Amino acid sequence: MVGAISRKQWFTLIVAVTLTAHYFFFRVPFVANDYGRNMAEWPLLADALISFPLLYYFMFRPSLKQFVPAWAGIGAAGVLLGRLLIPDESKQLWREIEGYWLLLVMVEAALELYLLVLVARRVRALLRLSGNADEALEGAVRSRLGSKGFARFALFEMRIWYYGLFMRKGEQLRFRGEQHFTYDKNNGNVSNQFAFIMVVLFEMPLSHLMVHLMSVQPWVAWTLDVLTLWSMLYLVAEYRASQWRPISLDRNALLVRNGVFAADRTVDYSMIESVTRCGNDISRQRGILRFRQFGSLNVEIRLRAGGRLATNFGGERPVSALYLSLDKPDAFIDALRARL
Structure with missing residues (x-):
């Protein structure tokens, strides 16, 4: 039964157990947090920015091009979870981090803008060759981001942009x-x-x-x-x-x-x-x-x-x-x- 568990399931299980431990650390007074008087935030931040990304790297061995956006995504998710897990009265380090929420929004907007430009340029050129929208979108993502990890999310977003804004004359599209x-x-x-x-x-x-x-x-x-x-x-x-x-x-x-x-x-x-x-x-x-x-x-x-x-x-x-x-x-x- 253990052998049937995939690496992705192992990764999810380890992260879930670790986050559960952080939850009890911040929410339950006991000897490790000096009965609620000393709730250190840096272990959670270290897990979000270092431990979890390194665990992801050693378990899945992604390329550098795939690992960087995965690291950014894991870190952003960790910051968001920290905001939910840590009580407001115990926030010190996290209060400083939350002051940069506008920067996170700008990073997300920059990512969407990159995908938008990729749709407008690369996909349009590929569509002229075959008329196959799916192949054009997948080819554009694969040429820049590979085929795993963040590339799957990028393909999903590119389809949203294409069909939501850029598609014209749908009857002329070709599909496999x-x-x-x-x-x-x-x-x-x-x-x-x-x-x-x-x-x-x-x-x-x-x-x-x-x-x-x-x-x-x-x-x-x-x-x-x-x-x-x-x-x-x-x-x-x-x-x-x-x-x-x-x-x-x-x-x-x-x-x-x-x-x-x-x-x-x-x-x-x-x-x-x-x-x-x-x-x-x-x-x-x-x-x-x-x-x-x-x-x-x-x-x-x-x-x-x-x-x-x-x-x-x-x-x-x-x-x-x-x-x-x-x-x-x-x-x-x-x-x-x-x-x-």
């Missing part, structure tokens, strides 16, 4: 696969997404006015507006990608795409045991993947024992079945059975 099947019209899928976006837009000025009337500082209202607009970019990207990114049958594998929020999955035909129609009453449970959005589930794909598929940001997990919501489920089932 020999047969393509859509899911945008199932139970009014994208129409419901559009309605949800309109509700958020309608609500934004009302929430802005309410925050002002509550006598909160003006910057709070404007920050709320910026965050709402930022979330709108993600919703619009999902809405537009759902119209054009199909689920496809390739020569040797099923290619499952579902908007931009869900990770793409490649399912070899040899992994598939059966494909049948199903109802919409499939509850969330371990070992299954549901690709529903606002549609209705209507296709069940059972995998053979031991099947594993990719997670959102790297690694794999056991999967026994996939459930899809397609516009033409019967045509998809017939086509997939013919290939099996």
Whole structure:
């Protein structure tokens, strides 16, 4: 059983146990913290900036280009956790760190701007060559950041920027696969997404006015507006990608795409045991993947024992079945059975 635990799970377990120890150190008076009178902050900072990044390096052996952004991400997460774990009355070092929150925001903005420029230049050039948006985005990220670690998050963000702002003439896009099947019209899928976006837009000025009337500082209202607009970019990207990114049958594998929020999955035909129609009453449970959005589930794909598929940001997990919501489920089932 121990041998089945992956390095990523070991890393997560070690970090979780260490953070739990820090939580009890800051929240429970006992002899190690002089019964609440001496809560040193530097061990948590050392773990966030040194111990955890070094543990990540020695366990995963990333390249320097992959390790630097991973180190920055681990450090930023550690600073945020410290803000939550350490009681306000015990903060000294952390109060100084929190004074640089604007710098952290600027770093995040610079990262997004870098990805935006990468989208605008590199991806546009690649799209002219093939018209395949997925390959263009993956090629742009791989050429700069590799294919693991931070590169997966960068690819996710680039898809958001591309489909949210830059995509034009979606009908001219090309995608890998020999047969393509859509899911945008199932139970009014994208129409419901559009309605949800309109509700958020309608609500934004009302929430802005309410925050002002509550006598909160003006910057709070404007920050709320910026965050709402930022979330709108993600919703619009999902809405537009759902119209054009199909689920496809390739020569040797099923290619499952579902908007931009869900990770793409490649399912070899040899992994598939059966494909049948199903109802919409499939509850969330371990070992299954549901690709529903606002549609209705209507296709069940059972995998053979031991099947594993990719997670959102790297690694794999056991999967026994996939459930899809397609516009033409019967045509998809017939086509997939013919290939099996």
